Amino acid sequence: MNLQNQLLIAMPNIDDDYFFRSVVFICEHSEKGTMGLVLNQPTDLSIAEMVAKLNFMMSSERVYPSDYVVAGGPVSVERGFILHTPVLQQFLHSYKVSDHLQLTTSADVIDTFGTANAPEKFLVGLGCASWTPGQLEQEITENMWLVMPADERIIFDLPYEERWAEAQKLLGFNSYHLVEKAGYC
Secondary structure: OOOOOEEEEEOOOOOOOOOOOOEEEEEEEEOOEEEEEEOOOEEEEEHHHHHHHOOOOOOOOOOOOOOEEEEOOOEEEEEEEEEEOOOOOOOOOEEEOOOOOEEEOOHHHHHHOOOOOOOOOEEEEEEEEEEOOOHHHHHHHOOOEEEEEOOHHHHHHOOHHHHHHHHHHHHOOOHHHOOOOOOOO
16 A cells, blocks of 8 residues: 555554644655654644744745744754645756655745745644554554545645544544544454
């Protein structure tokens, strides 16, 4: 099963503080392992503050989104990961996830923010989530994650606190319909 360009929806029984009620977009899935970004854990750092801290030329004419940088995962927390819609400009370190989404790890994409060259939609994350080969597949068989096709509305448009519940609704249920364990009477 290829999980790239899919969403993982954490089951209510995940007791890990980092992944509790999380939604993760899978950026890469191969025989080397899996990498994704948690979509619904905003930090207290706005994108405008991040741009200022990175010392980019901040023009007063640029308008930066009021969105926050998300905590993309517990791995490589010092690195930035920008998930975005495609643009004509090529960035130094970009990876095509699908026809509609790219992942860029180089700062040149940030320099386009607030300009006409910026991606139409983007999500900025610090850190990522990763799994060793076979680990995520095992977690799925252990009923830790639900899997669904990527949905750009969940990735970019919904408020962070609504993404987990909305992903479940798109699958046709609410979390209170789920049970942690199944058995026989």
